[in-house]
Amino acid sequence: MFEFFANIFGYLLGFLYNIINNYGLAIIVFSVIIKIILLPLSIKQQRTLKKSSELQEKMKTIQFKYKNNPEKLNQEMMNLYKSENMSPFSGCITAIVQFILLISIFFLVKSPLTYMEKIPTDSLNTYVNQLKEEGRTISEVYPEIDLIREADWLKEKNPEDENVDRLKLEMNFLGLDLSKIPQQNITDFTVYIIPLLYILSSFVSIRMTTSMQEKMKNKGNEKEVIDGTTGKELVPEEEKDEIDTVMQTNKMMSWMMPIMSISIAFVAPLGLALYWLVNNILMILERLILNKFIK
Secondary structure: HHHHHHHHHHHHHHHHHHHHHOHHHHHHHHHHHHHHOOOHHHHHHHHHHHHHHHHHHHHHHHHHOOOOHHHHHHHHHHHHHHHHHOOOOOHHHHHHHHHHHHHHHHHHHHHHHHHOOOOOOHHHHHHHHHHHHOOOOOOOOOOHHHHHOOOOHHHHHHHOOOOOHOOOOOOOOOEOOOOOOOHHHHOOOOHHHHHHHHHHHHHHHHHHHHHHHHHHHHHHHOOOOEOOOOEEEOOOOOHHHHHHHHHHHHHHHHHHHHHHHHHHOOOOOOHHHHHHHHHHHHHHHHHHHHHHOOO
16 A cells, blocks of 8 residues: 555656756655645644534533443434534544555655656666675665665666666755665764754644643633533543543654654655655644634
8 A cells, every 4th residue: 555655656756856856856845745735634634623622511511421321421422523513533534644644755765766766676676686796785675775876887887778867866955965864874964954853843743732732621621511400510620630631642642653753764765854854844834824714
């Protein structure tokens, strides 16, 4: 599945590269296009978050009323979602899409000659064997990145081969070599610039998410549950504990994807970290804009 999406994305990135002739700029434009394509999903997610905040009072009323009847509680909660035209699994769709993008783009950046340049596997294996026969270092994980670096030598070795001309990609972006892998270039401080910027943008994004969740929590805790016999009663402490547990779980989940991405960014070509950095910046801007206009 991931290879399928990597192949589809490869057509788009290859098209952009042929126009721009710079891998870094092509990735930036690619990121913007993907974000535009996913904009309807982002708008839906933002509306769901807003609506979820509004439903907090009704949900807590149901939870308090049927706290000793789990079956009835689940039924009433599903009826509430249905009446408000909401799905309790709406957040899962966004998480699944993000995960598919995460892995598919990794495949694309890991093997740009396969997915972007569409060079046949047989030709790539031939080039790899030629380099190995000459005693040159070839990565077992990122052989195509090494082929890009050795494009000039392979051209001399295969002057009649048309595919070899497509090995040479312009990987220089603002003085940074996007084919480099931080783990393999520990002494080169330049390989840490993009990953560190990505980490910084991740913290900003997480902070925005947790801040929104805290506002939802505070709004929910300030609500009062109506009891027909006693009048107004503040939300019970046990319910507040449940809310805190949910908030902690959401906070933990919001950290999982960035932590996994950061781990991959240090063992993958810098092109991947650049995509994630641009995507984070676009996501932060998107949230600021949508949060302002979606009521």
